[in-house]
Amino acid sequence: xxxxxxxxxxxxxxxxxxQFVEFLxxxxxxxxxxxxxxxxxxxxxxxxxxxxxxxVDWFPISxxxxxxxxxxxxxxxxxxxxxxxxxxxVAEFSDGIKVFGRxxxxxxxxxxxxxxxxxxxVINLENDRLTYELTAA
Numbered sequence: 001x002x003x004x005x006x007x008x009x010x011x012x013x014x015x016x017x018x019q020f021v022e023f024l025x026x027x028x029x030x031x032x033x034x035x036x037x038x039x040x041x042x043x044x045x046x047x048x049x050x051x052x053x054x055x056v057d058w059f060p061i062s063x064x065x066x067x068x069x070x071x072x073x074x075x076x077x078x079x080x081x082x083x084x085x086x087x088x089x090v091a092e093f094s095d096g097i098k099v100f101g102r103x104x105x106x107x108x109x110x111x112x113x114x115x116x117x118x119x120x121x122v123i124n125l126e127n128d129r130l131t132y133e134l135t136a137a
Contacts, residue, residue: 016046016047017032017043017045020043020044021130023058024122024130024131024132025130028060028122029060029061029120029121030058030059030060030061031043031044031058031059032044032045032046032056032058033057033058034048034050035056035057036051036053036055037050037051039051040059040095040096041056042099044058061097061120062119062120063094063119064093064117064118064119065099065117065118065119065120065134066091066092066115066116066117067090067091067112067113067114067115067116067117067118067134068089068091068092068098069114070087070089070090070103070112070114071087071088071089072085072086072087072109073085073086086102086103086105087103087105087112088100088103089101089102089103089112089118091118091120093120101120101132101133102131102133102134103118103133104133104135104136107135107136111136116136118136119134119136119137120132120133120134120135121133121135
């Protein structure tokens, strides 16, 4: 199995970043870094849009980040209708990498605020599928 294990619904089973799922299986969340110019990416990508290099490496994302912004989705694209409402956020971690993802559903609306400390964690879904989420640190 490859990338088709990522998320609730995968729209592609093949990607140049399918190693991302292998990291999730090992309870690791990784982004990519361009070996040419040092640009960091999350979600991971294998082609640098800064220097156009395709020479990248993986790096772990861990520790605490700060929630920069968030929004509560009251509708969802096809296939995610049962998930609403859910909260999406962007957090910046100490190395400057910004992570976009869902916030832990157990967080109350009052608990979610810009500047709150968050961490990123792997989530095991039904049918051996994997994803990640931001949760309170």
